[in-house]
Amino acid sequence: MNAREYAENAHGNQTRWDGSPYIIHPDKLVSILKDWKVTDQHIIDAAYLHDVVEDTTKTISDIEYVFGAKTASLVKELTFPPNVT
Numbered sequence: 001m002n003a004r005e006y007a008e009n010a011h012g013n014q015t016r017w018d019g020s021p022y023i024i025h026p027d028k029l030v031s032i033l034k035d036w037k038v039t040d041q042h043i044i045d046a047a048y049l050h051d052v053v054e055d056t057t058k059t060i061s062d063i064e065y066v067f068g069a070k071t072a073s074l075v076k077e078l079t080f081p082p083n084v085t
Contacts, residue, residue: 046074
């Protein structure tokens with residue numbers, strides 16, 4: 001499973017304020033990163049996963065198990081509130 005699929009599954013049927021599927025938000029972020037020529041897969045994965053820990057039951061440990069320590073560390077840095085586990 002890739003990071004987009006993981007995020008989409010984790011968010012389930014959550015929607016944005018306008019009723020659109022939640023995955024639209026990380027898709028837009030990844031599109032911006034690609035426009036900026038960002039190619040690091042850990043950064044792209046973290047962009048897809050950045051709200052998963054905030055808005056679902058998934059934890060940083062879950063992210064690390066599936067995507068590794070580097071991606072989990074990036075997600076942790078992007079997560080609000082800081083210092084989630």
